[in-house]
Amino acid sequence: MQTQIKACRRCQEAGYIPCAQPIVSGRIADQVFVIGQAPGHRSVANNKPWSGPAGLLLQRWLEQAGFPAGYLYEHAYLSSLTHCDPGKNPRGNGDRKPSRQETELCRPFLDAELRLVQPRVVLLVGTMAIETFFGKTRLEDLIGTYTERDGTLFLPLPHPSGVSRWLNDLQHQQLLQQALQLLAQWRIAYEL
Ligand code: SF4
Numbered sequence: 001m002q003t004q005i006k007a008c009r010r011c012q013e014a015g016y017i018p019c020a021q022p023i024v025s026g027r028i029a030d031q032v033f034v035i036g037q038a039p040g041h042r043s044v045a046n047n048k049p050w051s052g053p054a055g056l057l058l059q060r061w062l063e064q065a066g067f068p069a070g071y072l073y074e075h076a077y078l079s080s081l082t083h084c085d086p087g088k089n090p091r092g093n094g095d096r097k098p099s100r101q102e103t104e105l106c107r108p109f110l111d112a113e114l115r116l117v118q119p120r121v122v123l124l125v126g127t128m129a130i131e132t133f134f135g136k137t138r139l140e141d142l143i144g145t146y147t148e149r150d151g152t153l154f155l156p157l158p159h160p161s162g163v164s165r166w167l168n169d170l171q172h173q174q175l176l177q178q179a180l181q182l183l184a185q186w187r188i189a190y191e192l
Helices: 002-007 041-046 053-064 071-075 100-117 127-134 170-189
Strands: 032-036 076-080 121-125 147-149 152-157
Touching (some): 032 071, 032 100, 053 071, 053 170, 121 170, 152 170
Parallel strands (some): 032 121
Antiparallel strands (some): 147 152
C-alpha cells in the first residue's frame, strides 16, 4: 500500500498541486494511528510527517499521556486526509487546506491504511480530520470525548499548530487535558 501511495500523482494530474510528493510513515503493527490534515513543506523536505513545530507539540502531548520520547515517529502510524502537501494558503497565512476534490482522491489510501493497520486508537488531529469522521461540529463539543467504532477508539484532538488559537482559552486547555487523560488510561489498559 505504501508503495502505491508513494507512486500516486492523481492530484498533480488533476491540476490541484504542482508536484505530488506523497509522504507515508508507519508500520502495520502500530496500535496508535494519527490522522492529520496534510503534510506541510517541512515534512516533504524531511520525508517525514509532523516534522515541524506542530509535530514537536503533538509528541509533547503524547509524553503528557505517559508515552516515551520519540513515540510519535517510531511507534505511531502517521497518515492524513491527503498524503501530499497542498502548498501555502494564497492569503499567506499558513498552509492551504486540501480541497474536497483532493481529500476525495486521497481517501481510498487512508481507508486502505486503516483497514491494514487496524489500530486500537485513532487520533483525529485538527478540525478537518475530526469533521471528516464526525461531521460538522464545534471542537469544544468533542475534545475530551471519544467514540468507539468496530473496536477502534477515535480520540479528537485540537491541531497543535501555532496558527490555531483555540487552545488560548483556559477551558479549552482543560478539555485537551481530559483527552490526554483518556489516552493515558488507554496506554496502560491496552499496552500501547
Ligand atoms: S494527495 Fe493523495 S491522491 Fe493526491 S497525489 Fe498525493 S497521494 Fe495521490
